[in-house]
Amino acid sequence: MITRFAPSPTGPLHLGHAYSAIVAHDLARGQGGAFLLRIEDIDRSRARETWEQQIYDDLSWLGLQWDAAPVRQSDHLTRYRSALNELWCSGYLYPCNCRRADIAAAVNAPQEGAPLLGPDGVIYPRLCYVPTTHHSRVADDMPSDAVLRLDMTAAVAALEVDKTPITYTNNGAPVQITAPQLVNTVGDVVLARRDMGTSYHLSVVVDDAAQGITDVVRGEDLESATAIHVVLQRLLNLPTPQYHHHRLIRDDAGKRLAKRDDARALSNYRAQGLSSADIRRLIGL
Ligand code: GLU
Numbered sequence: 001m002i003t004r005f006a007p008s009p010t011g012p013l014h015l016g017h018a019y020s021a022i023v024a025h026d027l028a029r030g031q032g033g034a035f036l037l038r039i040e041d042i043d044r045s046r047a048r049e050t051w052e053q054q055i056y057d058d059l060s061w062l063g064l065q066w067d068a069a070p071v072r073q074s075d076h077l078t079r080y081r082s083a084l085n086e087l088w089c090s091g092y093l094y095p096c097n098c099r100r101a102d103i104a105a106a107v108n109a110p111q112e113g114a115p116l117l118g119p120d121g122v123i124y125p126r127l128c129y130v131p132t133t134h135h136s137r138v139a140d141d142m143p144s145d146a147v148l149r150l151d152m153t154a155a156v157a158a159l160e161v162d163k164t165p166i167t168y169t170n171n172g173a174p175v176q177i178t179a180p181q182l183v184n185t186v187g188d189v190v191l192a193r194r195d196m197g198t199s200y201h202l203s204v205v206v207d208d209a210a211q212g213i214t215d216v217v218r219g220e221d222l223e224s225a226t227a228i229h230v231v232l233q234r235l236l237n238l239p240t241p242q243y244h245h246h247r248l249i250r251d252d253a254g255k256r257l258a259k260r261d262d263a264r265a266l267s268n269y270r271a272q273g274l275s276s277a278d279i280r281r282l283i284g285l
Contacts (some may be wrong), residue, residue, distance in 0.1 A: 004214045005059070005066075006204065006217030009041040009051035011059060012052050013058045016219065016249040016257045023246055024217035025064045026285075036211050037066040040162045041074045042196045042203055058266040064278045071211060073203050080198035083236055084191065088142040092155050092235060093191060095146040096128040101212070103127070116185065119224040123187035148192035155183050157279045159234050168198055168230050170223065170243045175202035186227055201228050207240040220245040221256065 003024040007017055028035040039055065052072075059066070087093050089204075106125040107115035116123045129151065142148075159166070161179040168175055191202045209218060223245040233240045236264035248256045257264050269279060 001031040001214050002036060002212050003033065003217055003248040004038055004211060004213050005064075005201050005209070006034040006038040006207075006218075007055055008043065008046070009048055009055060010043065010046040010053070011051060012037075012262065012267055013055060013255045014249075014264040014266060015283050016278070018058075018062060018266055018279050018285065019246065019249050020218060021059060021064055022062065022280065022283075022285055023244070024079045026215060027215060027244070030180050033145070033214075034067040035064070036068055036213070039070055039072045040203070041072060042077075042080075042198055043201070044074065045195065046189050046218065052055050055268060058270070059142055061266070061270050071075040071207060073207065076210075077197060077205070078204075079206055079210065080203050083141060083200070083202060084148065085139040087150070087191065087235060088148070089139055089151060089242055090158075090170075090235070091132050092158070093142075093148045094132065094151055094188075095143050096129055096149045096188075096190070097123075097147070098124075103172050109171070116187075117188070119228060120189050123184065124174055124189070126188060129188070135262075142195070145194055147190055147194050149188040150231075152183055152186060152188050155231055155235055159231070165225065166230050166234065166242050168226065168243055170226070170245055172242075173224075177230070182227060182231065186231075189228055191232075201225060201232065205229050205232040205236065205238065208241060209233070214242060215236075215242045217244045217246065219248050221248060226261050 003022050005021040007013060025035045036057070038050055041052065042079070085094065101124060103124065106127055107122050129147070149285050156162070156179045161182060165178050167175040187203060191278070193199050226243055226245070230240050249262065250256055262268060266279070
């Protein structure tokens, strides 16, 4: 078994991160497996080296050891590029020039009814979609500075999801996703952002495979993204790990913790003299 913790260095780790990291670590250790660390720093406008250093310090303080050098996503932009190239040449991507306002205007048009929400916000109304045949596509034609969207309709057709639904396991139970669910409740998500040349969805799938992750442990807030990840694994011929989406740690008012919630930052507890055993108790582990 190989698990991972994959934080973004965009702020201090809090109790929710501690929960995720400890569950992933203990799951692997309990099976004699490996626990890996990945720094998800593709958002260069928000990632900071000081936060990355603090991740190492916080995890060490929690007593969690990772088994290989941490993978830093910003060091692997070429592997996201080659996955995008593969999807582009197979005809699963199209460029999108919409501004937020264009999308909002289209989905809020009176005849459209209430806009449907997917994992990344409103379901994209395919304003920039133009039919293409993959035979006409070569890697050199892929725009390098454009937003690229997944053509979910084409993906669903190629994977024959109408005949065989996409499946994966979540917390040991089978989950099935049908073709209409993918097209209507996930839609044409962004796989390459203009400023990054990749996206969270694409990088996480490519890296989970590259690191040989067998079991993904993460908060249930990311559960709705799993359908996208499994579709990408199928399109890119990558293995699908087992998923373990866990409960979220909430503040006293029941709100989930955010990076800006400094009071629950691990560094704060550390400064107050708490131990890693105290943290485990605080989060019910
Ligand atoms: N980097 C993501 C986060 O910090 C987690 C990614 C994942 O576990 O798939 O929320």
